[in-house]
Amino acid sequence: MIYVGVVGYGYWGPNIVRIFNNGDNAEVAMVCDKRCEALHRVHQLYPHMKTTRDFREVVTSPQIDAVAVVTPLWTHFEIAKAALENGKHVFVEKPFTSTAAEAEELINLAEQKNLTIMVDHTFLFAGAVKKIRQLIDDGTLGSLYYYDSTRVNLGLFQHDANVIWDLAPHDLSIMDYLIRDKPLGVVATAEKHLNGMEDVAFLTFYFLNNIIAHVNVNWLSPVKVRTTLIGGEKRMVVWNDLEADEKVRVYDKGAEKTINTEGIYEMLLVKYRMGDIWAPQVEQKEPLKNELDYFVDCVVHNRNSINDGHAGLRVVRMLEAANQSVKRRGAFVDL
Amino acid sequence: MIYVGVVGYGYWGPNIVRIFNNGDNAEVAMVCDKRCEALHRVHQLYPHMKTTRDFREVVTSPQIDAVAVVTPLWTHFEIAKAALENGKHVFVEKPFTSTAAEAEELINLAEQKNLTIMVDHTFLFAGAVKKIRQLIDDGTLGSLYYYDSTRVNLGLFQHDANVIWDLAPHDLSIMDYLIRDKPLGVVATAEKHLNGMEDVAFLTFYFLNNIIAHVNVNWLSPVKVRTTLIGGEKRMVVWNDLEADEKVRVYDKGAEKTINTEGIYEMLLVKYRMGDIWAPQVEQKEPLKNELDYFVDCVVHNRNSINDGHAGLRVVRMLEAANQSVKRRGAFVDL
């Protein structure tokens, strides 16, 4: 049993509190938010819950073992650092920090004090992503060709991050988890239309072995899309996260070169391999529940996690590089 | 009534012959293809049709007024040039030519001889594109924010063009038709996996007034997608060309800045304007039929066309620039 302090009760914080509160292996000792109305909402649901408006009360509380930082990006570093300095493990909302330098400082601090950092890359704990990882690991897809993700919808506009920092961390953390090689560099293009921040952006990551990854993020799409195509030598996957029942589809399709001379010129036609399509059932359990159980487990047994500070740092580096590339109109930025 | 010679009876040629043959204002005088089996197929369907294996017979025939060039890209220039030199009007399959220089030479030649060049930008004659153009012209969408097109499927692999030159001409000709400003430049990324040519590519075009256009073309997708999102200040459009009945949907949605202070930090939330969605009925007539009627009309009345040699040249320039950008890993290439 560990005791958790939750800093930030805005959009995502209530889920963290709810799940820790319903679980058996952890307990929420305190909730912090600057705004009275947020704390009022806490009391409505949890009349017994201790609350505060000052995060220092959380990070210094002797009853607290770990601190969940669910605040705006620009505050992650200060709060997480204070927590680590006070000997608390930290669970930090993604993206980890505003800069790679901050991430490195937190990683070093945690290592000195032998504390756990976990970055909230929730999707790594979703049934669909676990299943795709398995299909890659067991060779079902064969060597990868490309990763192409579209994550678009209308809003939400943040005033401390552009659409890349708001939406792409999901894709970058998943990409970092699924593709073994690390990206060589990024080419990113984007445009601003409303509030002085990029609201439409396109990212391309280059890898060794001709693997290419593309991420399409957009705050101005009339429709919500959450679709990722993954092309492999042997099979291909379409992951539509908005589907209720068939989120992951595996296509036993692929391109084989076969000369065909019908038509006025030779062309390489595509031959379908077998061609069946199947939708493996994926775990339905709430990803955040999986992740928080895993967090407690890593803390209690002092284990390394797949979404540790280093994973968070890799994502922040990609975001920084993407922003640089955007500023330089698609110039290739090394990673 | 004009008499047409059709050079090339491979994948697309049969449609040209069929439509001219069923029409009242034109007649197919001769069909040319190098391959006997192609000419055999012609005779099965049109026992009375004159055929030849030598395109020179077509371009020099005194009974022929216009030549349709439906051959591989690398042969367009030679055949179209010979036709123009012999005083024939030309209808050329897209992309117009392999290089901008070739396109310019053909344009000059046609102007000297007062002949018509039409490039087969078929989609400009599709009901969906006409409807979207109308929605832009009448101000329904308001000023444009972005154009984002996805055109992916499994194959067809060509051996004289990469996926950009194979699939993107559709999007570029539509983009050129719908967006009044001309692009300032392009950033393109791509990768090769099978036959030494790019089979996955992502193009971004920059325009004045923060308009950004993106084209996603892929020969290695397990699913076929033909979807274009167009974001405007007032309304947004989703064009799904694979839908039978509701190809074009207009969303009365948009982003308005409204400060909201729920949640731990301020954010700009999206407010839906009215929010109705409607699918205007679009003309069902076969686009190629519309286009060929228009071709005959332009020839007979010596009219300028929206898809003349200059339109073809603009598309070829975009393709050349995209290829250059790919070679230089996403470097911005001016247009």
Add this chain to the structure above:
Amino acid sequence: MIYVGVVGYGYWGPNIVRIFNNGDNAEVAMVCDKRCEALHRVHQLYPHMKTTRDFREVVTSPQIDAVAVVTPLWTHFEIAKAALENGKHVFVEKPFTSTAAEAEELINLAEQKNLTIMVDHTFLFAGAVKKIRQLIDDGTLGSLYYYDSTRVNLGLFQHDANVIWDLAPHDLSIMDYLIRDKPLGVVATAEKHLNGMEDVAFLTFYFLNNIIAHVNVNWLSPVKVRTTLIGGEKRMVVWNDLEADEKVRVYDKGAEKTINTEGIYEMLLVKYRMGDIWAPQVEQKEPLKNELDYFVDCVVHNRNSINDGHAGLRVVRMLEAANQSVKRRGAFVDL
């Protein structure tokens, strides 16, 4: 402010408790359930909540104004009757009662004591149904031709009701609300496969003016479907309750007789009227929240409700008639 006792904390009860608990115009005074583990779940979420295992404690409590009966069908009558006898208003889960006779007795009892009965026909308070009702009332659809609803999924199997009594009440209450005329009779067919109760059933209701209504309910469908087609003289509606954004689509389509003599025989072809399709935005508010606010309002101001005991009785009569028709293999049963 009224005080509510909730009897039954199984599948649906928790929603009733949550909504009353979050509202300002009512308060949950007591929750009753036979099973300890259910009451345990109540205490986890509402440590302060008074609970009991004996419904008599609820119906006799002087602090309680109204009783929500959210128990299995066969217990509705006994509990609702006891509540009414003790001067409590009642909110009863659908279907209202197991027999029309029980429903009539409760209605009479409530009228003698001037108490409110509301039957939980939740869908009448859904944005989609409200919108369709409006489209009918304002003449958008014209006179109705048919109502065709499909409500199928895998499970849930109940052991005190067949698929008709489990799923059809939704459709029958909506139908009763949308179609002004009352049905003349029903023809129903069904079959049993698993637990001795009908798990697949098809109901047809006849109305005056050639209106016909059909309900397809199935516990053994591999896919979940919640789609209703409504055909009108002027326009037609497709309501897909599983769609996130476009639940209701209005088709400006219809049949007009126009003799056509192409083809070897004359046929009446369909001419599309205008043909646009639009998806009006529908209210997103939780239907049950709307309904419970309405319940409190009807109780406080002693108003009649659209889903009163008589509405509940009409639905029960349709269910009884459908079961009779099934037993007699589709024989027409008068209503």
Add this chain to the structure above:
Amino acid sequence: MIYVGVVGYGYWGPNIVRIFNNGDNAEVAMVCDKRCEALHRVHQLYPHMKTTRDFREVVTSPQIDAVAVVTPLWTHFEIAKAALENGKHVFVEKPFTSTAAEAEELINLAEQKNLTIMVDHTFLFAGAVKKIRQLIDDGTLGSLYYYDSTRVNLGLFQHDANVIWDLAPHDLSIMDYLIRDKPLGVVATAEKHLNGMEDVAFLTFYFLNNIIAHVNVNWLSPVKVRTTLIGGEKRMVVWNDLEADEKVRVYDKGAEKTINTEGIYEMLLVKYRMGDIWAPQVEQKEPLKNELDYFVDCVVHNRNSINDGHAGLRVVRMLEAANQSVKRRGAFVDL
């Protein structure tokens, strides 16, 4: 090589002529249609084709081996009978005849003269139906529970048949092919709205072993639907004929009885078996092409066919029974 005369060049006839004309094992010797404009269309496409306005010329022609009857229903009997009497094999459009008596007379006549009758149950030759038949034969689905088909769209209205005789023959011929037992009887309901003929109808067929089949046909639906659900003990199938790539989906889902006592009452919950979903690739070849090749093969080798006169008769009997049931408002009619 057999020589075919085609009587009727309206909606479907042109496909028969096209396929026979492109094939190698048969040749179209003559086309008959009452209307000059139909014969004009024949000459445009097949300048060499012999035509006539009198079907007697076809059935008496010595060069003709077989006659395809692609005329309105009410003319099938007269033309097919004349063809058989003149020693011609017949291929008859579905439904076979207007009455069972006519069908029996033709069957007897063909047997006396040892001639082949094939009824155009095209769907039996579609890849999807072949695949489903295979899934049933190899036990993949287990024993069948139900068959539920929806075939609705806007138009086409015929003036010599109601929606049952127009659309249901497809479903009835498929049902007759897939379900081994023969139906015990039918319950049908329908309504008329426009031209004095039923335009909305619902058919239920009872079989032994609790198998139940339902067919929903509608000429007044704003959307086109071609979906069939087939529930089996082991697996279930959804066949959506409008899908391009995944027409047939097999769901490894089913109901297993497991007592569950969460919730205020016991219920039989559904447990998913494995739960994978797969879409087997189905043959893409044009069904009518398959069927006409099969026809020629049956004629040449004097083989029995799966869609012979007896199959046609079974469908006509179901149609007659359905119409009787409709007239008697859903009364059960024996088969």
